[in-house]
Amino acid sequence: MTMKTLAGNLLTVKWGAWSLVCLYISLVSGVLVALQYDPAAAYYSTAAMDLLVPFGQYFRSLHFYSSQFFFLLAIVHLLAVYRSTDSYTTAQWGRLIATLPVILLLLFTGYILRADSTGASAGAIAEAILMDIPILGPAINSVFFSITDHGMQRVYVTHIISFDLLWLALAWEHLRRYRIRLTDYLPAAGLVLLFSVFVAAPIDPEKLGVTYIAGPWFFLGLQELLRYLSPLVAGCIFPASFIFALFLARKPHRFFNAIFIFLVIWLLLYLVLSVLALLH
Amino acid sequence: MRRPARKSRKILVTRRIFLGTGILSLLYPLYAFIGFRLPRKPQRIEVAKQILPGQFRLFPNFILFARENRVWAVSRKCTHLGCTLHYVEKDDLLECPCHQSRFSTDGRLLNGPAKVALKTYPVEVRQDPPFYIVTL
Numbered sequence: 001m002t003m004k005t006l007a008g009n010l011l012t013v014k015w016g017a018w019s020l021v022c023l024y025i026s027l028v029s030g031v032l033v034a035l036q037y038d039p040a041a042a043y044y045s046t047a048a049m050d051l052l053v054p055f056g057q058y059f060r061s062l063h064f065y066s067s068q069f070f071f072l073l074a075i076v077h078l079l080a081v082y083r084s085t086d087s088y089t090t091a092q093w094g095r096l097i098a099t100l101p102v103i104l105l106l107l108f109t110g111y112i113l114r115a116d117s118t119g120a121s122a123g124a125i126a127e128a129i130l131m132d133i134p135i136l137g138p139a140i141n142s143v144f145f146s147i148t149d150h151g152m153q154r155v156y157v158t159h160i161i162s163f164d165l166l167w168l169a170l171a172w173e174h175l176r177r178y179r180i181r182l183t184d185y186l187p188a189a190g191l192v193l194l195f196s197v198f199v200a201a202p203i204d205p206e207k208l209g210v211t212y213i214a215g216p217w218f219f220l221g222l223q224e225l226l227r228y229l230s231p232l233v234a235g236c237i238f239p240a241s242f243i244f245a246l247f248l249a250r251k252p253h254r255f256f257n258a259i260f261i262f263l264v265i266w267l268l269l270y271l272v273l274s275v276l277a278l279l280h
Numbered sequence: 281m282r283r284p285a286r287k288s289r290k291i292l293v294t295r296r297i298f299l300g301t302g303i304l305s306l307l308y309p310l311y312a313f314i315g316f317r318l319p320r321k322p323q324r325i326e327v328a329k330q331i332l333p334g335q336f337r338l339f340p341n342f343i344l345f346a347r348e349n350r351v352w353a354v355s356r357k358c359t360h361l362g363c364t365l366h367y368v369e370k371d372d373l374l375e376c377p378c379h380q381s382r383f384s385t386d387g388r389l390l391n392g393p394a395k396v397a398l399k400t401y402p403v404e405v406r407q408d409p410p411f412y413i414v415t416l
Contacts, residue, residue, distance in 0.1 A: 117364075121378050124362030142315045148362075149317050208338075210366055213377040226361060227379045227393055280380070 015080050016178060019073035021185045022066045025192055027164075029063035034160060039152035042115035050203060057200055064201035066192050067110060071103045071218075086251055095170045097247045101239075102167045104218060109144075109159040111216045113152055116204045121213050123147045123155065125226065129235030212280050221273035242266050326410035336367060336385075341416060342401055343367055343374070345385050353401040353414045354387045360394035374398070 036053050038045040049056035078100075085093065112123040127148060130141035144158045168175075182189065204213070215223045225234040242263065249259045331337055331346040342353045343365075354374070356365045363378035373390060374383040382391040387398035404413040 117377070121363040124357075124364075125378065128361040139311060139315060206364075208366070210377050211368070211375055211380070213363070215378075223378065231361065 014180075015073050015077035017180045017185055018188045019070055019077050020175075020178075020180055021182065021188045022070035022073060022192060024182060025066035025189060026063060026070050029059055029066060030160070032059045033063045037113070037156075039113070039156040042113060042152045043119075046114040046116070046203065047205070050200070058196060061199060061201040062193065062196040064110070065196050065199065067107055069192060071107060074100070074103060092173065093250065094247055096174055097243065099167055099170045100246075101243055102163055102170065106159065106163045106167065108216060108219065109155050109163065111219075112145075112147070112155050113159055114203060115152060117206045117210065117213055118202075118204045118215060122215050122219065125215070125223070125231075125235070129226075129231040132231035133236055134232075214277060214280075217274075220277040221270040224273040224277040242270075323416040325414045325416065327412040327414065328409050330411045338367065339414075340364075342414060343385075344403070344412060344414065351403050351405050351412060352386065353403050354383075354385065355399040355401065357399070358394055359389075359396040359398060360392075365398075 033049070036045060036049050036056060046060070049060050051057075088096070108122065108126070112119045112126065115123075123145065124147070127141055127145050130137045130145060133140065142154075144154065144162065146154045214220060222235060222239065225238060228234070229238070245259050245262050245266070249256065249263060253259060325339065325342075327337065327344060329337075331344060331351065333346050333348055335346055337344045339356075341357070342355050344351065344353050356374070357363075358365055358376040358378065358381055360376060360379055360381050363376050365374040365376050365383065367373075367385075368375050372385060374385065375381070376394070379393050380391070381389070381394035383394075383398050384390055387400050389395070389397050402415050404415075405411065406413070
């Protein structure tokens with residue numbers, strides 16, 4: 001098989017539908033996990049789910065991995081259908097691009113909610129970044145995080161309601177246009193259900209003498225950058241520049257090539273930063 | 281023909297101003313509601329067991345050190361981005377697991393990226409249990 005036919009075959013896979021199947025599983029398993037999760041005893045209830053609740057570890061794993069697959073497949077879907085997005089209006093394109101950071105924030109708040117050493121650190125860093133944003137930062141922190149003052153209460157609301165509604169509002173038009181039937185994608189659903197049987201969702205209990213905590217995989221580059229730059233630049237302006245460039249990256253744009261090069265350099269830089277973070 | 285157009289434009293502008301003012305006036309109660317924080321009571325942590333000179337005890341928010349005739353409590357919240365610090369016993373210092381800022385046991389900054397020293401908390405030393413009361 002030549003590279004061209006392989007690429008052609010990969011493009012014909014319905015990545016968007018696969019991604020949506022993962023979202024369905026993530027939502028259903030999320031409701032199940034929420035029944036046993038207690039934001040007032042976040043780490044205790046998460047650990048109890050893994051150790052005591054019958055099938056708790058499985059459902060937590062299913063929620064974790066279906067959410068990760070949802071994000072990864074959404075990215076593959078974007079790459080696969082990118083050429084046919086020229087027909088979208090600027091507003092439609094903007095809304096769809098905005099869904100990506102919202103998914104990432106959903107994944108990120110999920111990490112925070114388990115309140116283990118990775119989650120607690122991620123939450124503290126998120127708060128510090130937001131508080132560094134002039135004028136609006138403290139208000140945004142109050143709405144979505146506010147961990148110092150309210151523990152996991154507001155992050156929980158953010159994770160299970162606010163960001164889901166926001167994502168749905170942004171993706172609604174797109175979802176209405178491309179409906180799928182779950183029964184047509186049973187193999188995809190089966191793979192995710194089976195994967196979670198064998199791979200447990202991570203949890204990092206606090207241990208004495210730990211000198212390095214690596215954040216979620218998509219946060220590693222940012223964690224490394226925070227070492228050198230202020231929270232506002234590293235945690236806000238730098239990632240926002242990528243999203244903004246992605247929003248502008250449309251064929252008719254005058255500077256399309258320059259934007260494309262910027263996106264590639266940004267991704268390479270982020271990859272290098274992530275590797276550096278892992279090497280500590 | 282011009283008059284009705286100008287009139288309708290005027291009505292539209294007035295409506296927009298009215299709606300804009302309405303939305304802005306709704307934002308204030310929303311901001312005040314979400315941003316309200318219940319005043320916090322000072323937390324008093326009672327430590328029942330005595331700490332021998334040279335020893336330390338880890339708590340979620342602070343570390344209690346006892347050296348010679350002195351007992352003190354230092355915050356575990358890194359002043360860089362708020363991660364929880366660990367005590368590195370062999371080097372006798374506190375280190376942040378997120379970005380490796382280092383602090384001395386009395387809270388002084390040794391290494392960045394943090395730029396500010398750690399908070400310390402008053403400790404009341406008593407002869408009977410609870411032997412120490414730390415006020416956060």
